Amino acid sequence: MRRTALITILSLTGILLASMACAVILGPASSSPGALFALPNAWKIFWDVRLPRVIVAALVGCALAVAGTAMQGLFRNSMADPYIIGTSSGGALGATLSIVLFAGTGRPVFAFIGATVATFTVYTIARQGGKVPVETLLLSGVALSMLLSAFLSFLMYTAGKSLHQIMFWLMGGFWNVSWDDVRIAILIPIGCLVIYLYARDINIISLGEEDAIHLGVNVERLKQLLLFASAFLTGIAVSIAGAIGFIGLITPHVMRLIVGPDHRILLPAAALAGGILLLWSDTITRTFAGDMPVGIITACFGAPFFIYLLRSRMKA
């Protein structure tokens, strides 16, 4: 068990690094190392455009996957995800506010605040007698997401921004990523590490809150900490790349099938897989799809997956 877990983690690390190397080479302007360096502005494309974008895409994927994994464990509910329960919309609205009001100053902070407020709001609405039932969690998440997206669109529209930009925040993308964004994205591993320190606690709380108390977990504090940390990761991710959906839903699910439910292994596995998944989604959209919002790609495979989960849940 331990060995297979270790092998999985090492393989995923290898795949992620290889993917990053491939992604740097691939792009609309080139499809091989030779072609890349034959370009007149090769260095600029490599260093200023592709490398930061690849790093950020991988880190944002990590952030969303780890936030999704933590939420699924916390809510004992494998359909939780920062996009579905409204965290991402909260972050996007926060980022939009900073753009409309302060010309983008403090964007990550606003996104974090927006994500946190949205998360705790949904949690409070969905909570019934100490439990968070799937149905109410999903419904209140969807309802709040719609409301926040409407606010966001309204703000952008009245501020005279283009539909393109509204679309960016709603669907997510990595168009204008620069080294400044990498500097913000560096906070992502820190957030992941904080959650990882509580991996064993997440294992226990995934059995139920009362059980977790019996086993010595300070449940209220753990919930706050995990919700904050998840909102932190999502806020950073959204402030860089907009609200990208379904990475936080799919990755933990698939990884749980491969490495099992133990969060000490599941969290790093999901982080790596989330990075790989989003990196490839972004590489596909910018290389083959005219750089459309990457959220369209993730929704294309994420939404059917979500429906599949709903169906299998109903059967069970």
Next chain:
Amino acid sequence: MKPVEVIGIDVSYGAKKVLEAISLHVERGEILGIIGPNGSGKTTLIKAMSRIVAPENGEVHLNDRNLDSFSFRELAQQVAVVPQEISIGFDYTVRDIVMMGRHPYIGRLSSGTARDLEVCDRAMHLANVAHLAGSSVNEISGGERQRVLIARALAQEPKILLLDEATSNLDISHRIEILNIIRSLTDEITVISVFHDLNLAAYYCDRLIMLKDRQVFAVGEPRDVLTQETLNAVYGIDALVKTHPLTGKPYILPVYGHTADHQPEEEGVHVICGGGTGSDLLYALHREGFGVSTGVLNLLDTDYAAATALGIPCITEAPFAAISPDARDNLRRCIDAAYAVVVTAMPIGQGNIENIRILKDYRDKPIILLCGGANPSFQDYVGGEAEAIIRELLDRGAVTAGRIDEVLQVLERMD
């Protein structure tokens, strides 16, 4: 210093009171059972002792220390809880789950020492789940999953074990298996457990606390708490409380259906029975509203217990003693007063021969022999005298009945 002491706690869920002024204590190494009907607050009491719910008033103490002063980790090192059942959403292995019991001992940056693994292995061995260590908790049976939860609780190395109907969903063999495991632990662990099954509670508990309407109704040893009166007052049932022939503990036999809700008639039937041959007849007569008396029975006889439970007047004799002249006089008075006598197919020896010998004096009294057929056979331990008396009664016109409803028909015709 008591392992657990509950001092006058009140608990409410919102506006609804669930527990009122509950006080109790438990001695070291004891098994204390909590019993009471649904909604009497048993589970809430367990939750108050494990700090899942906070009492409005009153305090819970562990070893003279207020429960509130414990950190979550400290508390989990002292108290382990086995819930009724849990649904585990993710596919953890049995070992994963049991190892979670070590959580309160393992530091944030550590993943457990060799000792943690050792304790975990011992707990799985004790709870008889070691062979399942690698299986998924969702692929094993309910009984096995319950044993896994017990192993997890043992891995906490608790001083106090709280069980919330931990065996209610299991079949009888698994219940006994699990309760035997738990009882074998009481050298080191004090146990407080909610029970639905009163007979299991009576057997396994040193003391019982009986809740009714959010309050403590009775506390004490099982034989003092489980009586006909308390069962009637708390559960609203009629039940016979007997002594288990092998364990000497009380056990409860509910009386199913209605007992007489009308006053029995003045004029009645006298039943001569013994050795358990008359219990069901007494119950049937009582249910149908006949005035009934019985005897002479000795105090250890199951028919005596049945008569007492039903409130039927009974002439008694000391255990193993022959019928005394006093008792015989009483018997004569009862038979004089009755309009008919029913004799069941009891074993007859020197001790109770007087019961039928006396019938020879009643030439005109209707006598019914309940003996499973036209040719009555009694187990005769007095060298033929009983057989002779029965034959004489039959010659004089005694009626035989094969079943209880035939007896009832005969009696109704006389009425």
